[in-house]
Amino acid sequence: MLFSFFCLGKGVTFVLGCCNFCYGQPINSATLAKIFNRIIKKSGVPKLRFHDLRHTHATLLLEAGVSLKEVQERLGHSSIKMTGDIYAHVTNKMKNNASKKFSEYMQEHS
Known part of the structure; x- marks a missing residue:
């Protein structure tokens, strides 16, 4: 569906x-x-509110590499701060990706 x-x-x-x-x-x-x-x-999934899908959508977009500005516009927020503060949940995948990128950057620039 x-x-x-x-x-x-x-x-x-x-x-x-x-x-x-x-x-x-x-x-x-x-x-x-x-x-x-x-x-x-x-x-059979855990109970959630319909609005929780909005948070999930924003988080998955960010996890996929979509910029915070693009997510802000998609959600219709007037401020990027609101999007970041309320909807941008940092996942383990995002943390690992940030560590990997930092490590790669340090190797390239040392």
Whole structure:
């Protein structure tokens, strides 16, 4: 199943494909939460809030090497500081990559 969600504000979210009955139609945020929680439960993953996907998305983009500025724009933040402070979680992969890059830099410049 592929999902695309766009918040329209005031508790209404636009869904581009989660099921036949809501494809391309506005859906109430409470209905979205019920559908999302049902999917999470069926999938067997730990319970999470729908908003947690936003944090995960931002973190995975950064882990993939996307710049903080690009992530800021994608999330629609007015400030890069907000994006970095709230959404940029440093993963072990990112820590290892930073150590590797620093080591390579030191070898090249010593």
